Structures are given as C-alpha cells and as structure tokens.
Amino acid sequence: MSKRLEKLREIMKEKGFDALFATSPEAHLYLSGFANPDGCLLVTVNGGAYAFEDFRYIEAAKREINRNDFEVIMPEGPRKEWLGTALSVSCSRVVAYEDATLTCRSLESLKKELPEAELVPAGDILYSLRVSKDESEVECIVKAQRIAEKSFMELLPLINYDCTETFVAAQLEFLMRKNGSEGASFETIAVSGKNSSSPHGVPRNVKLERGFLTLDFGATVGGYHSDMTRTVVIGRADEKMKHLYNTVLDAQLAALEAIKEGESCFKMDKIARDIIYGRGYEGAFGHALGHGVGLEVHEAPALSPRSGDRNLKAGDIVTVEPGIYLEGKYGCRIEDMVYITPGGARNLTDCTKELIEI
Numbered sequence: 001m002s003k004r005l006e007k008l009r010e011i012m013k014e015k016g017f018d019a020l021f022a023t024s025p026e027a028h029l030y031l032s033g034f035a036n037p038d039g040c041l042l043v044t045v046n047g048g049a050y051a052f053e054d055f056r057y058i059e060a061a062k063r064e065i066n067r068n069d070f071e072v073i074m075p076e077g078p079r080k081e082w083l084g085t086a087l088s089v090s091c092s093r094v095v096a097y098e099d100a101t102l103t104c105r106s107l108e109s110l111k112k113e114l115p116e117a118e119l120v121p122a123g124d125i126l127y128s129l130r131v132s133k134d135e136s137e138v139e140c141i142v143k144a145q146r147i148a149e150k151s152f153m154e155l156l157p158l159i160n161y162d163c164t165e166t167f168v169a170a171q172l173e174f175l176m177r178k179n180g181s182e183g184a185s186f187e188t189i190a191v192s193g194k195n196s197s198s199p200h201g202v203p204r205n206v207k208l209e210r211g212f213l214t215l216d217f218g219a220t221v222g223g224y225h226s227d228m229t230r231t232v233v234i235g236r237a238d239e240k241m242k243h244l245y246n247t248v249l250d251a252q253l254a255a256l257e258a259i260k261e262g263e264s265c266f267k268m269d270k271i272a273r274d275i276i277y278g279r280g281y282e283g284a285f286g287h288a289l290g291h292g293v294g295l296e297v298h299e300a301p302a303l304s305p306r307s308g309d310r311n312l313k314a315g316d317i318v319t320v321e322p323g324i325y326l327e328g329k330y331g332c333r334i335e336d337m338v339y340i341t342p343g344g345a346r347n348l349t350d351c352t353k354e355l356i357e358i
C-alpha cells in the first residue's frame with residue numbers, strides 16, 4: 001500500500017472515520033497519483049479503496065493508478081447506487097467528506113443519496129498529510145521552478161516600451177508552456193508603474209509605465225506549482241526606488257538567512273517586517289511574508305503575524321516574499337521558494353535579484 005494511503009488510514013482510524021469520500025482534484029491526484037478533476041475516490045478503513053473515473057478518463061486511469069491501492073471503476077447508473085454499494089460492502093457508516101471544497105449543494109445531494117451514512121467533515125486530514133513534501137514532490141516543484149526561471153530570463157530581452165502589461169503576462173505564460181510547464185500556476189501578474197502598488201494587481205491592456213514592473217508567476221509540473229516574483233525597472237531607477245528595492249531585498253535576505261527547521265513562522269515574518277518598517281516604510285508591507293506551496297499555490301504553513309506557534313518542519317516548502325507598496329506611487333516584491341530540510345533549509349529559487357533596468 002502506498003505510504004500516503006497508509007498514513008491516511010491511520011489518521012482515519014484515530015478520528016473514527018470509516019471512509020473518506022474525496023472529491024477535490026488535489027486529493028484525487030495526491031492519493032491516486034492520477035489527475036482527474038472530475039473523478040472521485042472512496043478510501044475505506046475496513047475494506048478497499050475505489051477510484052471512480054468516467055469514460056473520458058477510464059483508459060488512462062487504468063494505466064496510471066496502482067491497482068494494489070485502488071479498484072478502478074467506471075461507474076454506471078446513479079451515484080447513490082455505486083457509492084452506496086461501495087460503502088455497504090466495506091461496512092462504512094461514518095463517511096468523511098472534503099468540507100474545504102465540497103459545495104453546500106453537493107453535500108445536500110450526498111445526504112439525500114446516502115441516508116444510512118453519517119456524513120462528517122474531513123477537516124484538515126488531507127492538508128496535514130500534504131504539508132510535508134516527499135522527494136518526488138520536491139522534484140516536481142524544482143522542475144517547475146527551473147522552467148519559470150528560464151522563462152523569466154528569456155522574457156527580459158523581449159520587453160520594451162511598446163509592450164503592454166497583458167502582452168508581458170501572455171508572453172511569460174507562453175514561454176513557460178514552451179519550456180515544459182503544464183500551465184500557469186495562477187493568473188500571471190505583470191504590473192507596471194502605478195499599477196505595481198497593488199500586490200495582486202491585474203495586468204492592463206496598456207503600454208508599460210516607467211518605474212517598477214513586478215512579475216509574479218509560476219509553472220506547474222506533475223500538478224505541483226512553483227511561485228516566484230521579480231521586480232525590474234522600466235527605464236532608470238532613481239535613488240528612492242533603489243532605497244525601496246534594497247530594503248525589500250535586505251528584508252528577504254535576512255529572512256532567508258534565518259529560515260530553517262524549528263524556527264517559528266511568526267518570527268520569519270517579523271524579521272523581514274522589522275527591517276521594512278524600520279527603514280521608513282511602516283504599514284507598507286500589508287501581506288504575509290510567505291505561504292506553503294504544493295498541489296495548490298497557496299497552502300499551509302503561512303509565515304505571517306498570525307501564524308501563532310507553528311514552527312517550520314522539515315518537508316515544508318514555503319515562499320519568502322516581502323514587498324513594499326506605496327499607494328498611488330509604486331510597489332516592489334521579491335519572492336523565492338524555500339524547502340525546509342532537517343536542521344536547515346534549501347532555497348529552491350536560482351535566479352538573479354540584482355536590480356535590472358530595461
């Protein structure tokens with residue numbers, strides 16, 4: 001049995017779940033190793049595990065899913081029949097559902113279809129497994145990151161004053177696909193001039209403004225995301241812009257220097273925040289220092305003032321992305337991804353942070 005299923009069943013036993021009905025694309029990929037956004041899985045404690053795949057996916061599912069772990073089934077007829085049968089043959093009464101992603105409407109249908117089952121929220125059970133990345137997952141994320149970096153370097157010579165923000169975003173996404181990405185990790189951010197003061201600004205169909213150009217983007221490999229941000233300058237940076245850029249960079253380098261297994265997530269945020277606020281930018285860093293990255297581009301743990309007593313653990317992959325945003329003027333952010341290792345940390349990002357003027 002796969003380690004993931006083994007661990008999942010252990011936690012299910014502890015929680016008193018007889019079965020987990022997994023409906024999110026992330027859970028499907030994580031547990032079965034096969035991507036089907038419309039498939040669903042039933043993992044039982046006392047019986048087997050089932051992967052329900054429709055006609056569009058069944059051939060690939062049979063090829064790619066480990067049959068020692070899952071019985072691969074193309075369901076026919078109404079769900080209450082095939083799901084109900086799987087539950088009754090495994091004597092499953094307490095059935096956990098993915099409350100983080102299942103819609104209210106789907107839950108109501110499930111309740112009607114499975115009147116014998118006690119439906120309970122799965123809570124963090126899958127997230128707690130997913131947070132620690134194994135070697136194969138790190139490999140996917142590193143591959144995605146290399147694609148993103150290569151694409152960024154290929155993009156730079158293509159940027160000129162006639163480019164629009166939407167063109168720059170599209171070009172970067174094209175380069176990532178060309179270099180082997182399955183898709184963009186999220187809507188690519190390419191914001192220039194005044195638009196760069198919005199941390200998650202939307203690219204406009206207007207020519208690049210002089211000043212900062214912030215590019216926040218990621219590639220995906222094997223369903224795993226990368227995430228990076230670089231800020232370059234269109235034209236020349238004046239002294240104030242250089243001061244701001246160097247403050248963001250110093251804040252990031254200080255956090256990167258400190259980050260390692262056992263350190264507190266809160267403290268990592270504070271190290272960067274203190275530098276930024278201490279140099280005259282009080283209140284201008286309005287988001288968290290970082291977040292976990294994996295099958296979703298934002299997952300646990302957060303490096304934030306609200307991280308509580310969560311400490312970094314070996315296996316975590318987190319971003320370190322301080323920024324400074326001056327309303328009505330401009331903004332700047334620099335983001336790397338870090339893998340927390342036993343006793344240390346490894347920066348997964350390999351890309352220049354020198355101030356680039358275009």
Ligand SMILES: [Mn+2]
Pocket residue numbers: 227228291319321335
């Ligand atoms: Mn990020």
